[in-house]
Amino acid sequence: xxxxxxxxxxxxxxxxxxxxxxxxxxxxxxxxxxxxxxxxxxxxxxxxxxxxxxxxxxxxxxxxxxxxxxxxxxxxxxxxxxxxxxxxxxxxxxxxxxxxxxxxxxxxxxxxxxxxxxxxxxxxxxxxxxxxxxxxxxxxxxxxxxxxxxxxxxxxxxxxxxxxxxxxxxxxxxxxxxxxxxxxxxxxxxxxxxxxxxxxxxxxxxxxxxxxxxxxxxxxxxxxxxxxxxxxxxxxxxxxxxxxxxxxxxxxxxxxxxxxxxxxxxxxxxxxxxxx
Numbered sequence: 001x002x003x004x005x006x007x008x009x010x011x012x013x014x015x016x017x018x019x020x021x022x023x024x025x026x027x028x029x030x031x032x033x034x035x036x037x038x039x040x041x042x043x044x045x046x047x048x049x050x051x052x053x054x055x056x057x058x059x060x061x062x063x064x065x066x067x068x069x070x071x072x073x074x075x076x077x078x079x080x081x082x083x084x085x086x087x088x089x090x091x092x093x094x095x096x097x098x099x100x101x102x103x104x105x106x107x108x109x110x111x112x113x114x115x116x117x118x119x120x121x122x123x124x125x126x127x128x129x130x131x132x133x134x135x136x137x138x139x140x141x142x143x144x145x146x147x148x149x150x151x152x153x154x155x156x157x158x159x160x161x162x163x164x165x166x167x168x169x170x171x172x173x174x175x176x177x178x179x180x181x182x183x184x185x186x187x188x189x190x191x192x193x194x195x196x197x198x199x200x201x202x203x204x205x206x207x208x209x210x211x212x213x214x215x216x217x218x219x220x221x222x223x224x225x226x227x228x229x230x231x232x233x234x235x236x237x238x239x240x241x242x243x244x245x246x247x248x249x250x251x252x253x254x255x256x257x258x259x260x261x262x263x264x265x266x267x268x269x270x271x272x273x274x275x276x
Contacts, residue, residue, distance in 0.1 A: 010120035018126025039089035165244035181248035192222035
């Protein structure tokens with residue numbers, strides 16, 4: 001079997017709809033893996049600094065009224081939000097019967113997440129700033145660029161037996177991606193399909209053989225679909241045709257004809273696992 005061992009899953013919780021979606025999706029995954037669910041609430045230092053400025057004001061959306069923001073009021077609101085976030089992870093963890101912990105840190109949100117990830121094996125993030133939004137938020141973009149840990153971008157729960165489509169080119173990084181995806185779907189009795197990416201049918205066959213050998217060494221099996229001269233559209237087509245619930249790919253996706261990672265995330269309406 002794979003030597004990948006996911007023992008701690010980090011979730012950023014701030015009370016926003018996307019963070020609660022990520023939390024509710026991460027809890028059953030933690031239960032399947034026997035992992036600890038770690039919640040992190042970050043008191044945004046930039047907001048606190050902004051509140052200390054004399055011209056800082058809050059505009060209330062529904063009443064269109066304006067009021068002054070004070071650092072003290074903002075700190076009270078952040079404490080209220082952190083209590084709400086703690087209750088949320090406690091309730092979800094108890095319901096899913098998983099071990100949990102909760103931390104509060106102050107600083108730049110992305111920086112504090114990156115620091116916390118040093119002790120985690122997987123981070124789960126929500127997508128966008130609104131439910132159903134495909135756009136990847138700035139914090140998620142920073143995490144994807146700088147982290148060395150696997151990142152799972154979720155906007156809905158994985159099904160009980162998830163089907164993961166793994167973008168695979170035979171490289172060492174692609175094999176690591178295959179191992180992480182296999183650990184996640186294997187814990188939930190799911191299965192894998194290799195999207196064997198190559199510039200020709202001959203190379204795709206070689207890639208397929210390499211992938212199957214790697215899987216057999218780790219006690220896993222998979223289906224395979226060839227992805228000749230891969231593009232995002234071709235990957236989307238294969239994912240749709242295979243009925244995939246999750247796409248897993250190495251962080252370096254130069255093989256997708258120069259498309260950036262955030263291009264892919266914003267064009268595919270599926271959970272995505274990114275592995276470095």
